[in-house]
Amino acid sequence: MDHFCCSNCQEHINGQSYVIHESQPFCLNCSERKADYCDTCGEHIKTDQPQKSHESQHWHATDACFYCYTCRIPLNNRGFFTYYGELFCSNKCALQRNKH
Incomplete structure (x- = not known):
């Protein structure tokens, strides 16, 4: 070629x-x-960097960027969901966020 x-x-x-x-x-x-921008840190996600994506959101697949908004537990090897653009590991954490 x-x-x-x-x-x-x-x-x-x-x-x-x-x-x-x-x-x-x-x-x-x-x-x-x-390249997409990370929704946590706002930096470009470079082609050689691992990333996580969900719907129209993107994150560096690192503990520094991909973590629960409430308890800060890293989510790379866990289930997660988003609520109003924020990451959560559980309904309990999402409910705690709503109380603040």
Whole structure:
């Protein structure tokens, strides 16, 4: 394949690192520009960083960003739900949040 280009900017990416998104290749620059923002810290989630997504929300998949709003327990290996855009590990924690 001698003509392999970024789906966004059409830059040749032969022999370079790239990211596949929705079955299309993107150069790293375009991929970073299209990156989601973390709903906890507000920073870009880079292509080499693990992430969690739910509906239209996105988080770094780290204990520093993906945790229960009330009790601060990390949620990477637990069930979770969102309520008004905030992460919770249980109904109990969501109810405690509503009391404040």
